Amino acid sequence: MDQAANLRRLVLEKKPDGTSATRTIVITSGKGGVGKTSLSVSLAIAIAQDGKSVTLLDADLGLANINVILGIIPKYNLYHVIKGKKKLKDIIIEVPEGIKIIAGASGFQQLANLDVKQRDEFIHSIAELANDDFLIVDTGAGISQNVLSFVMAADEVIVVTTPEPTAITDAYGIIKAIASQSNEKHIKLIVNRAQSVAEGKRVAQRVINIAGQFLNIKVEELGFVYEDLYVPKSVRNQKPFIVSYPNSKASGCVKVIADRINNKEIELNKGTGITSFIKNLLGHSNLDAEE
Numbered sequence: 001m002d003q004a005a006n007l008r009r010l011v012l013e014k015k016p017d018g019t020s021a022t023r024t025i026v027i028t029s030g031k032g033g034v035g036k037t038s039l040s041v042s043l044a045i046a047i048a049q050d051g052k053s054v055t056l057l058d059a060d061l062g063l064a065n066i067n068v069i070l071g072i073i074p075k076y077n078l079y080h081v082i083k084g085k086k087k088l089k090d091i092i093i094e095v096p097e098g099i100k101i102i103a104g105a106s107g108f109q110q111l112a113n114l115d116v117k118q119r120d121e122f123i124h125s126i127a128e129l130a131n132d133d134f135l136i137v138d139t140g141a142g143i144s145q146n147v148l149s150f151v152m153a154a155d156e157v158i159v160v161t162t163p164e165p166t167a168i169t170d171a172y173g174i175i176k177a178i179a180s181q182s183n184e185k186h187i188k189l190i191v192n193r194a195q196s197v198a199e200g201k202r203v204a205q206r207v208i209n210i211a212g213q214f215l216n217i218k219v220e221e222l223g224f225v226y227e228d229l230y231v232p233k234s235v236r237n238q239k240p241f242i243v244s245y246p247n248s249k250a251s252g253c254v255k256v257i258a259d260r261i262n263n264k265e266i267e268l269n270k271g272t273g274i275t276s277f278i279k280n281l282l283g284h285s286n287l288d289a290e291e
């Protein structure tokens with residue numbers, strides 16, 4: 001069964017109540033440790049806070065840790081699904097933060113290298129989850145066939161990078177790998193751990209330019225997230241930063257990104273707090289000026 005066709009079916013189909021279909025968004029990166037998991041959890045919650053139903057799937061088949069960030073110990077996880085002991089729909093957990101999660105199978109290294117049949121069955125079962133507005137998928141880092149399968153299957157892909165040169169180079173690497181399979185893919189970029197608006201924009205622009213020039217693929221700037229001590233602090237507390245520190249700079253950025261994903265731009269000067277502050281900065285920042 002063609003994985004891409006499977007998720008495309010999921011995207012195109014209407015939900016049972018006739019409303020629009022599930023949007024599938026895969027979050028990935030070239031370099032590891034750039035903040036995919038932290039961002040995907042808080043982003044999923046921010047989208048849910050906007051009134052959408054969201055399932056977050058931990059597809060890091062090796063070092064799964066969405067449940068760790070949420071401070072829960074699931075009884076069943078993807079291991080049981082891939083081993084055929086449970087159905088995907090039976091392991092979905094509703095968390096108090098207002099999203100549903102599908103826990104990954106941490107520590108089961110053999111799952112990081114599914115064979116083609118297992119991967120197809122797994123992706124097939126994901127396609128049966130077409131009840132929500134969003135399915136967000138957190139993947140492991142790097143260019144593995146598993147990650148690429150998820151990327152190619154999804155509607156949209158978000159590549160996360162940090163301003164570090166190694167992360168930027170690796171972001172280019174994963175974009176190149178995606179482009180080599182399809183240049184139709186809708187790639188969006190988040191620059192995490194930016195020190196300033198200008199840095200976030202400059203890094204995004206660099207990736208966008210190189211991808212456009214050398215790969216002939218369009219990458220869209222989705223936004224940036226500030227370097228923020230509340231992010232590691234919330235990881236230590238096992239409570240997502242968007243919930244424990246909703247007024248932090250990182251949370252403000254994630255809310256802006258969630259609104260962009262929902263195509264709901266915040267009107268300039270109309271919001272309050274950090275979200276409108278960042279929105280204003282974005283609206284007026286000069287690309288070349290360092291803050």
Ligand SMILES: Nc1ncnc2c1ncn2[C@@H]1O[C@H](COP(=O)(O)OP(=O)(O)OP(=O)(O)O)[C@@H](O)[C@H]1O
Nearest residue numbers: 032033034035036037038141193226227228231232
């Ligand atoms: N905006 C930020 N400001 C400060 N620290 C951050 C920020 N984003 C992420 N971090 C820190 O970076 C570390 C790695 O984050 P995370 O686990 O989310 O990365 P990842 O990309 O999912 O890693 P992996 O590739 O191993 O899956 C965490 O300790 C987190 O607290």
Ligand SMILES: [Mg+2]
Nearest residue numbers: 036037060139
């Ligand atoms: Mg991760």
